[in-house]
Amino acid sequence: MATRIRPSSKRCAVIGGSGFLGRHLVEKLLGKGYTVSVFDIRQSYELPGVTFHQGDLCDKQALLTALQGVSLVFHCASPAPASDDKALFQRVNIQGTQTVLQECHKIYYNKDRLNSIKEMLLVLTSSASVVFEGTDIKDGREDLPYAKKPIDYYTETKIEQEKLVLKACDKENGLLTVAIRPHGIFGPRDPQLVPILVDTARRGKMKFIIGDGSNLVDFTFVDNVVHGHILAAESLRPESPICGKAYHITNDEPVRFWDFMSDILVGLGYAAPRYHLPYTLVYGLSLLLWLLSLLLRPLVAFKPTFTPMRVALAGTHHFYSCSRAKQDMGYKPVVGLKDGIRRTVESYPHLRHGA
Numbered sequence: 600m601a602t603r604i605r606p607s608s609k610r611c612a613v614i615g616g617s618g619f620l621g622r623h624l625v626e627k628l629l630g631k632g633y634t635v636s637v638f639d640i641r642q643s644y645e646l647p648g649v650t651f652h653q654g655d656l657c658d659k660q661a662l663l664t665a666l667q668g669v670s671l672v673f674h675c676a677s678p679a680p681a682s683d684d685k686a687l688f689q690r691v692n693i694q695g696t697q698t699v700l701q702e703c704h705k706i707y708y709n710k711d712r713l714n715s716i717k718e719m720l721l722v723l724t725s726s727a728s729v730v731f732e733g734t735d736i737k738d739g740r741e742d743l744p745y746a747k748k749p750i751d752y753y754t755e756t757k758i759e760q761e762k763l764v765l766k767a768c769d770k771e772n773g774l775l776t777v778a779i780r781p782h783g784i785f786g787p788r789d790p791q792l793v794p795i796l797v798d799t800a801r802r803g804k805m806k807f808i809i810g811d812g813s814n815l816v817d818f819t820f821v822d823n824v825v826h827g828h829i830l831a832a833e834s835l836r837p838e839s840p841i842c843g844k845a846y847h848i849t850n851d852e853p854v855r856f857w858d859f860m861s862d863i864l865v866g867l868g869y870a871a872p873r874y875h876l877p878y879t880l881v882y883g884l885s886l887l888l889w890l891l892s893l894l895l896r897p898l899v900a901f902k903p904t905f906t907p908m909r910v911a912l913a914g915t916h917h918f919y920s921c922s923r924a925k926q927d928m929g930y931k932p933v934v935g936l937k938d939g940i941r942r943t944v945e946s947y948p949h950l951r952h953g954a
């Protein structure tokens with residue numbers, strides 16, 4: 600029989616703790632004196648103070664073992680948006696999240712209540728994209744309705760996931776939940792934004808600006824996202840206004856999408872995009888390509904660079920207000936955008952032009 604571990608307010612679990620955001624979160628938690636149980640499908644590093652539990656989110660028993668002795672859970676596991684695999688997103692983001700909620704309940708209602716846990720706290724990493732339908736959002740607040748026609752399976756299942764977690768918040772039954780909605784996370788070790796950008800540049804496809812280039816977007820340095828998660832966890836009490844609510848966490852410095860891309864590219868020694876293409880033309884083409892890839896999927900597998908979601912992200916305004924987080928949990932970004940870009944560029948020497 601597994602040994603029971605007594606819970607402590609400085610013990611927590613990070614589901615998805617091997618990933619980009621998860622690992623930054625784990626490192627910050629360790630620095631704040633927490634011990635951390637990481638649950639992930641893969642183990643990508645070792646650190647003192649961290650116990651790894653390798654397993655699939657949908658495996659109840661494996662998850663329960665990882666959550667033993669823990670009364671604070673961060674859930675930031677998800678398949679990468681680029682996978683575009685409907686069944687995988689449904690299984691991990693929806694079924695997997697249901698499993699997390701069930702196991703949190705189980706820990707709380709542990710028969711002999713040996714754990715004497717006052718409350719189980721669950722902080723979900725959602726996404727600001729849950730309200731994004733491919734059209735402009737300027738200073739969007741959390742009361743915007745969920746996207747009625749989500750632009751991809753990732754967004755569709757992130758919406759369901761967030762709804763499940765917020766609905767499960769139940770002060771009487773000791774489960775307190777909150778959802779953090781970051782947008783455009785970037786920083787050292789990010790496997791998506793900078794690598795995709797550099798790969799596109801190396802293939803000579805970063806010459807064009809989609810639209811007139813004036814669209815404002817939130818890019819959020821990873822430390823600020825981590826800060827938002829920890830503030831939420833430490834504010835989560837039955838009497839707190841944050842219970843059962845969603846919070847935008849951004850750098851609070853909207854920037855032109857194409858200026859941000861150019862700063863990263865130029866910082867790494869590549870040319871900035873210069874020529875303009877009409878947004879509707881590129882979006883239409885991306886839709887055609889996506890349909891074609893669906894039709895041909897049984898015969899050939901090809902992944903278009905220009906997916907409708909990517910084109911929409913690159914050509915529309917999408918920036919969000921984080922005044923709710925400022926008001927309810929005293930959130931303020933800890934790293935400015937310029938500094939974040941510099942630290943990010945410096946962390947990718949291997950992706951520099953000519954390296």
Ligand SMILES: NC(=O)C1=CN([C@@H]2O[C@H](COP(=O)(O)OP(=O)(O)OC[C@H]3O[C@@H](n4cnc5c(N)ncnc54)[C@H](OP(=O)(O)O)[C@@H]3O)[C@@H](O)[C@H]2O)C=CC1
Pocket residue numbers: 614615616617618619620621638639640641654655656657674675676677678679691695724725726727757780781782783784785790791
């Ligand atoms: N990056 C961004 O810009 C944004 C991210 N988010 C959200 O933040 C969270 C973290 O994202 P990010 O750090 O970028 O993503 P990563 O892919 O780097 O991290 C997610 C981690 O979860 C793991 N994982 C995937 N499936 C399972 C599973 N079935 N069981 C256990 N672990 C699993 C992944 O493993 P593997 O790599 O092997 O799949 C990976 O280690 C996600 O929920 C994402 O939706 C929200 C807004 C913006």
Ligand SMILES: CC(C)=CCC[C@@H](C)[C@H]1CC[C@H]2C3=C(CC[C@]12C)[C@@]1(C)CCC(=O)C[C@@H]1CC3
Pocket residue numbers: 782783784791792793795796799804805807809816817818904905909910912913
């Ligand atoms: C703000 C936000 C939600 C960013 C998300 C990160 C990624 C979705 C972007 C990171 C690199 C971007 C990128 C493009 C689209 C959006 C990203 C994948 C393009 C494919 C857009 C069209 C181009 O001209 C090339 C771009 C390469 C980089």
